[in-house]
Amino acid sequence: GDSVTQMEGPVTLSEEAFLTINCTYTATGYPSLFWYVQYPGEGLQLLLKATKADDKGSNKGFEATYRKETTSFHLEKGSVQVSDSAVYFCALSGQGGYQKVTFGTGTKLQVIP
Amino acid sequence: DVKVTQSSRYLVKRTGEKVFLECVQDMDHENMFWYRQDPGLGLRLIYFSYDVKMKEKGDIPEGYSVSREKKERFSLILESASTNQTSMYLCAIQTGPYEQYFGPGTRLTVT
Numbered sequence: 001g002d003s004v005t006q007m008e009g010p011v012t013l014s015e016e017a018f019l020t021i022n023c024t025y026t027a028t029g030y031p032s033l034f035w036y037v038q039y040p041g042e043g044l045q046l047l048l049k050a051t052k053a054d055d056k057g058s059n060k061g062f063e064a065t066y067r068k069e070t071t072s073f074h075l076e077k078g079s080v081q082v083s084d085s086a087v088y089f090c091a092l093s094g095q096g097g098y099q100k101v102t103f104g105t106g107t108k109l110q111v112i113p
Numbered sequence: 114d115v116k117v118t119q120s121s122r123y124l125v126k127r128t129g130e131k132v133f134l135e136c137v138q139d140m141d142h143e144n145m146f147w148y149r150q151d152p153g154l155g156l157r158l159i160y161f162s163y164d165v166k167m168k169e170k171g172d173i174p175e176g177y178s179v180s181r182e183k184k185e186r187f188s189l190i191l192e193s194a195s196t197n198q199t200s201m202y203l204c205a206i207q208t209g210p211y212e213q214y215f216g217p218g219t220r221l222t223v224t
Contacts, residue, residue: 032210043117043203043215044156051210089155100171101213105155 002027006090006104013080013111021075021107023064023090031092033057033066033073034101038087047075047088080111115140117216119204125222132191134219136204144207145187147171147179149200150218156203162187194223 007022032051036044048057050066062077090104120135146161158171160179168179180188201220205213
């Protein structure tokens with residue numbers, strides 16, 4: 001079945017550092033790919049998405065490119081802020097049937113001043 | 114803006130109690146979902162519903178049931194709560210192709 005693997009956390013960075021959170025997936029067909037973010041004490045929010053190969057999703061300075069050849073969707077940000085401290089979930093949604101979303105286990109990011 | 118509310122942010126129940134978790138949306142979305150979130154396991158789908166009175170089992174339905182009598186309300190029921198059901202419970206609605214919008218979550222502790 002479908003699965004998502006993302007890097008273990010927690011990740012601790014200094015403010016203004018470059019961020020990469022790795023995500024790879026296994027799925028049949030052509031899934032849509034997502035990054036969700038969960039701030040402390042809140043539910044998940046959709047951060048960005050890509051629906052086909054080579055698409056780049058972007059939002060709030062975060063970017064991720066749908067790489068079908070490497071089955072990856074790594075999250076990047078050029079300069080993180082303290083306010084980016086959160087848990088980040090990579091996810092995919094396969095085609096057909098009901099639109100089930102499969103989530104990774106989450107990566108906690110802590111940004112220190 | 115879409116709004117998804119969950120009946121409680123924090124809940125403490127005793128083993129064997131029947132527990133109701135409520136989720137209410139303020140839009141006319143058909144698909145609603147219940148997940149539980151546990152450290153190291155991410156989100157796992159318990160049940161989902163694609164219309165009133167319609168439901169489908171997710172990946173971990175054991176020990177849970179659901180009810181959807183009205184389109185805007187989707188309830189998760191723990192028939193007899195156990196300590197291994199201590200978790201964060203998240204309700205979500207489908208807002209677009211493959212996209213989900215989440216409520217704030219209910220942190221349930223079963224003692």
